[in-house]
Each structure stands twice: as structure tokens, then as C-alpha cells.
Amino acid sequence: MATRRHFLKISAAAGLAPAVVSAQGKARVVVIGGGFGGATAARTLKALQPALDVTLVEPSPVYTSCPFSNSVLANLREIDQQQFRYDGIKAAGVTIAETSATAVDAEAKTVALADGNRLAYDRLVMSPGIDFNWGALPGYDEAAAEKMPHAWKAGAQTVLLRRQLQAMDDGGLVVLSAPANPFRCPPGPYERASLIAYWLKIWKPKSKLLLLDSKDAFSKQRLFQNGWAELYPGMIEWVPLSQGGKVTAVDPATLTLTTEFASHKASVANVIPPQKAGAIAAQAGVADRTGWCPVEPVAFESTLRPNIHVLGDAAIMGGMPKSAFAANAQAKVCASAIVKLLAGEKPQDPILINTCYSLVAADYGISIAGVYRPDKGRLTDIPGAGGTSPLEAVGGLRGQEALYASSWFRTIAAETFG
Amino acid sequence: MHRALLPGLTSMILLAGPATAADAPPGASSCTGCHASKKVSDSVIPRIAGRKAPDIVTLMSDYRSGAWPSSVMGRIAKGFDDRQTEAIAAWFAAQPE
Ligand SMILES: Cc1cc2nc3c(=O)[nH]c(=O)nc-3n(C[C@H](O)[C@H](O)[C@H](O)COP(=O)(O)OP(=O)(O)OC[C@H]3O[C@@H](n4cnc5c(N)ncnc54)[C@H](O)[C@@H]3O)c2cc1C
Numbered sequence: 001m002a003t004r005r006h007f008l009k010i011s012a013a014a015g016l017a018p019a020v021v022s023a024q025g026k027a028r029v030v031v032i033g034g035g036f037g038g039a040t041a042a043r044t045l046k047a048l049q050p051a052l053d054v055t056l057v058e059p060s061p062v063y064t065s066c067p068f069s070n071s072v073l074a075n076l077r078e079i080d081q082q083q084f085r086y087d088g089i090k091a092a093g094v095t096i097a098e099t100s101a102t103a104v105d106a107e108a109k110t111v112a113l114a115d116g117n118r119l120a121y122d123r124l125v126m127s128p129g130i131d132f133n134w135g136a137l138p139g140y141d142e143a144a145a146e147k148m149p150h151a152w153k154a155g156a157q158t159v160l161l162r163r164q165l166q167a168m169d170d171g172g173l174v175v176l177s178a179p180a181n182p183f184r185c186p187p188g189p190y191e192r193a194s195l196i197a198y199w200l201k202i203w204k205p206k207s208k209l210l211l212l213d214s215k216d217a218f219s220k221q222r223l224f225q226n227g228w229a230e231l232y233p234g235m236i237e238w239v240p241l242s243q244g245g246k247v248t249a250v251d252p253a254t255l256t257l258t259t260e261f262a263s264h265k266a267s268v269a270n271v272i273p274p275q276k277a278g279a280i281a282a283q284a285g286v287a288d289r290t291g292w293c294p295v296e297p298v299a300f301e302s303t304l305r306p307n308i309h310v311l312g313d314a315a316i317m318g319g320m321p322k323s324a325f326a327a328n329a330q331a332k333v334c335a336s337a338i339v340k341l342l343a344g345e346k347p348q349d350p351i352l353i354n355t356c357y358s359l360v361a362a363d364y365g366i367s368i369a370g371v372y373r374p375d376k377g378r379l380t381d382i383p384g385a386g387g388t389s390p391l392e393a394v395g396g397l398r399g400q401e402a403l404y405a406s407s408w409f410r411t412i413a414a415e416t417f418g
Numbered sequence: 419m420h421r422a423l424l425p426g427l428t429s430m431i432l433l434a435g436p437a438t439a440a441d442a443p444p445g446a447s448s449c450t451g452c453h454a455s456k457k458v459s460d461s462v463i464p465r466i467a468g469r470k471a472p473d474i475v476t477l478m479s480d481y482r483s484g485a486w487p488s489s490v491m492g493r494i495a496k497g498f499d500d501r502q503t504e505a506i507a508a509w510f511a512a513q514p515e
Binding site for chain 2: 325328329332333336348349350351352353354355367369370371373382384385386387389397400401403404406407408410411412414415
């Protein structure tokens with residue numbers, strides 16, 4: 001039981017006797033980031049233990065969801081259908097600090113905010129999502145993203161990429177570049193390629209999509225590739241790492257992407273850059289040299305700093321992918337573990353599920369699932385469980401999974417934002 | 419027991435209070451990622467809160483064996499043994515429908 005031992009070690013190091021009562025007599029939990037991980041954690045903490053003082057720090061009054069944003073690119077949805085406010089979280093009794101966290105002092109157990117305030121915590125939850133490694137791809141910086149959008153944080157970038165696609169001449173070349181692992185939403189680039197092709201086939205059928213990849217394999221690969229052959233023959237070309245797919249530099253002035261073997265001039269370029277945990281994680285000292293945050297697998301407490309829990313995309317979650325489903329599931333487990341820890345009890349070993357749907361077309365869905373438990377200090381796939389949709393679809397399976405995909409999105413939004 | 423918390427008792431509750439909802443059995447909290455804890459409009463995924471426990475157990479075991487065809491539930495049911503499934507089923511059965 002390396003897990004437990006590690007866990008107890010951290011708790012002991014932090015002097016974690018059940019003495020969690022602040023001067024006001026209420027234990028305080030601060031949550032940084034109001035996305036799928038943070039918003040769920042804040043709401044669940046309050047639901048499980050109404051006596052807690054829970055503050056959610058999030059600068060934006062409106063959250064724009066990445067899940068289903070690829071459907072916005074394909075004109076199947078509008079961006080405002082992706083947007084959620086924090087009224088439900090407020091109504092649950094969570095205090096919202098509408099500002100950014102600028103610094104975490106893990107010794108003093110305080111969070112400094114951009115508005116000048118400082119919050120003290122007994123336990124801190126961080127779910128800041130991702131930031132981009134701007135230095136990692138020569139030529140690609142924040143200014144370049146205005147010409148070659150990433151659209152990997154949904155919102156203005158999503159709208160910009162859609163506008164560029166709509167302005168493109170029929171017969172144009174859309175180039176998409178996908179990063180090496182790990183990154184947010186492993187099947188996301190391939191769902192995006194699918195839905196852009198879906199839209200091109202209807203509106204600009206002479207166009208092509210080139211997918212330059214820094215990997216030789218990807219999530220749900222055979223399902224995607226079968227779908228592409230069936231629905232968009234000749235339209236999508238995938239170039240894996242071993243065939244020179246890795247983009248080594250970009251030039252936003254000419255929309256050129258350079259690989260080890262060739263240069264490609266795009267009509268529209270979607271560059272999904274290398275990523276790391278949201279910047280506040282490194283500041284707080286919870287990110288390691290990989291840029292991501294190691295955590296133990298029971299309460300997702302940082303292995304680098306006690307009393308700080310890291311969730312969602314920012315964390316290294318063993319076998320679990322960086323998905324909204326996973327962030328929501330982790331947040332619920334983390335919230336109940338924190339309630340236990342604050343009561344001086346030991347949290348139970350959790351089991352977590354992940355299910356990610358992707359659309360290959362509006363009415364063609366595929367999925368991947370996994371079930372995870374702590375094993376030797378990390379979240380590990382339970383053998384024999386999980387896997388992808390069958391390669392041979394019987395009956396209306398693909399249509400059914402497309403319906404499940406949109407039902408899942410409505411549910412997860414409600415579970416997260418109330 | 420949790421009625422009428424006096425402010426001064428809060429800390430005691432935090433120290434000792436059995437947080438029932440926090441005691442959902444392993445795996446249960448992930449189910450609501452798809453099976454909504456409160457009604458959601460326009461979802462084709464059935465809710466399971468308030469369903470009879472034996473019905474959930476039977477269905478899960480049929481998903482696991484493949485006796486009942488499914489898109490994703492077979493893959494998920496295989497991650498849980500009988501005891502874990504029974505605990506989850508009992509927990510959902512006790513949730514408001
Ligand atoms: C195109 C695309 C499609 C996707 N599709 C799916 C899908 O179908 N299914 C699925 O499960 N997942 C999908 N995902 C993945 C999903 O978006 C992420 O896994 C999920 O958002 C992770 O949640 P999070 O809480 O870790 O981060 P986020 O949701 O990104 O939330 C982070 C929040 O933290 C805030 N923040 C950051 N820094 C600070 C700070 N210093 N102070 C205060 N607040 C801060 C940000 O403003 C943000 O609101 C998709 C992603 C993409 C890009």
C-alpha cells in the first residue's frame with residue numbers, strides 16, 4: 001500500500017492533526033479555477049459539507065466550454081451555447097472571487113489575488129487547466145495565434161478559426177498541427193479534423209485538410225481513420241511523426257508550417273501548441289520539470305506541496321486522460337476526500353470512470369472509456385475494463401453514440417455549473 | 419442529528435461529523451458524469467437515482483457478461499466486481515429520484 005504510506009507521510013509532514021478550525025470556526029477551502037474541475041469541486045464541497053467556507057477564484061464571469069467547441073467550428077452550434085455562468089455555484093453557497101490568483105504561499109497557506117486581496121486556506125484546490133508553452137514551437141507566440149489560431153482554449157479563438165474557415169476559398173488547404181503527448185483532450189485534434197472535413201464536404205468540397213502530427217499513434221485512431229475513409233475519402237491526410245509530421249517552426253506572416261521534411265503553406269492554419277499546467281501551478285511550486293503537477297491518487301494532493309490538491313488537465317493523473325469528464329470525476333472524489341481530511345478521517349481509495357465521446361460527423365459518434373483505481377501510487381487502468389467503441393458498428397450504434405455525446409455534454413454542464 | 423447546528427459546534431461537526439454524502443462508495447460519484455443527479459432536459463441517458471438496487475445490479479451484471487447489449491456500459495461494468503456494484507446500486511437506490 002504505497003499509496004497510503006505516501007499519503008500519510010504527506011499528511012504527517014504537514015502536521016495534519018484534525019486541527020482545521022480557523023479563527024472563525026469554519027474550515028476554509030479555496031478553489032483556483034472555475035472550469036470543469038474547479039467549479040465541480042467548489043459546488044461538491046459545499047454540498048457535502050455546508051459548514052465549509054468555500055471560495056472559488058475565477059477571473060471570467062463566463063466560462064466557455066471546449067467540449068463541443070469543435071461543433072462550433074463546423075457551424076453545428078453557436079459559441080453562446082458553449083457558455084456558462086456561475087450563478088448556480090453562487091446559489092450553492094460558494095463565494096466567488098472574480099479575479100485571478102497571482103501567487104500561492106504554501107507555507108503561510110494563503111493565496112494572493114490580482115484585486116489585492118489575500119485568502120487564507122486550510123486546503124487549496126487548484127484546477128487552472130492548461131497554458132501554452134509559447135517558447136516550444138519557434139515562430140508561435142500570442143501574436144502568431146491571432147493569425148494561426150490554436151482554438152484550444154474555447155472562446156474568441158474558436159470564433160476566429162471558424163471565421164477563417166468560412167472566408168477560405170473552395171479548394172483551400174486547411175493545415176492542423178497536433179502536439180506530442182501529453183496534452184488537453186487526446187482525441188480532440190482528430191474530432192476537430194473530422195468536423196472541419198464534415199463542414200468542408202458540404203460547403204467547400206474541393207478543399208483538403210492536412211493533419212501534421214508529432215505522434216505516431218492517437219486516441220481512437222482506427223475508429224477515426226475508418227470514419228474518414230468512409231465519410232471523407234481523400235479529404236484528410238494524416239502525417240505521423242515517423243513520416244515527418246512534427247512541425248518544427250511556423251511563420252504566421254505566410255501561414256507556413258515547417259516540418260523536418262517539408263514546408264506547407266496553408267490557407268487556414270490551426271496550430272495546437274505544446275502545453276503545460278496553468279501558470280499559477282508552477283508559481284505555487286506544484287508543477288515539476290515536465291510542467292505538469294504530480295499528485296497522489298486518493299485525494300489528488302500535490303506530492304510537492306502539502307494541503308494543495310491539483311485536479312483536471314493540470315495534474316498528472318496516471319492513466320486518466322485530460323478530459324472534462326475526468327476533471328469532473330476527479331473533483332467529486334477530491335471534494336469528498338477533503339471533507340474527510342478536514343474531519344481528521346482517512347479518505348477511502350476511490351474508483352474513477354472516464355468516458356470521452358468524439359463526433360466524426362454530426363450524427364456519427366465514437367467513444368473511449370476507462371475505469372481507474374490507485375495502484376502503486378498512481379491512478380491505473382483496471383485491466384479488462386474500458387476501451388473504445390467496436391470497429392464494426394451494428395445497428396445505429398454510431399448515431400446512438402452521437403446522441404449520447406450531446407446528452408453527456410448537457411449533463412456534465414449541469415453537474416459542473418448547477 | 420445535523421439539524422440546528424450552533425455556530426460553536428461547527429468545528430466539532432467538522433471533526434467528528436459523519437459526512438454521509440461523502441461516503442458514496444468508490445466509483446459512484448463518476449456515474450453522474452452521464453447519469454444526471456438532477457433532471458436534465460434533452461438527455462437520452464437515463465437517470466439512475468432512485469432506481470431499485472436489485473435492478474441496477476442485474477443490469478450491470480448483464481452489461482458485464484454481454485447478455486444485455488450496450489454501447490459503453492459493458493466496458494464500464496467490467497471495472498467493478500459484484501460487491502462494488504452492489505454498493506453503488508444501494509447508494510443510487512437511496513438517492514432522491
Ligand atoms: C477542442 C476541445 C474539445 C474537447 N472535447 C472534450 C470532450 O468532448 N469531452 C471531454 O471530456 N473533454 C473535452 N475537452 C477537454 C476539456 O476541455 C478539459 O479537459 C477540461 O476543460 C479540463 O478542466 P480543468 O478544470 O482542468 O480546466 P479548465 O476547464 O480549462 O478550467 C480552468 C479554469 O481556471 C481558470 N484559471 C486559470 N488560471 C487561473 C488563476 N491564476 N486564477 C484563477 N483562475 C484561473 C481559467 O480561467 C479557467 O476557467 C476538449 C478540449 C478541447 C480543446
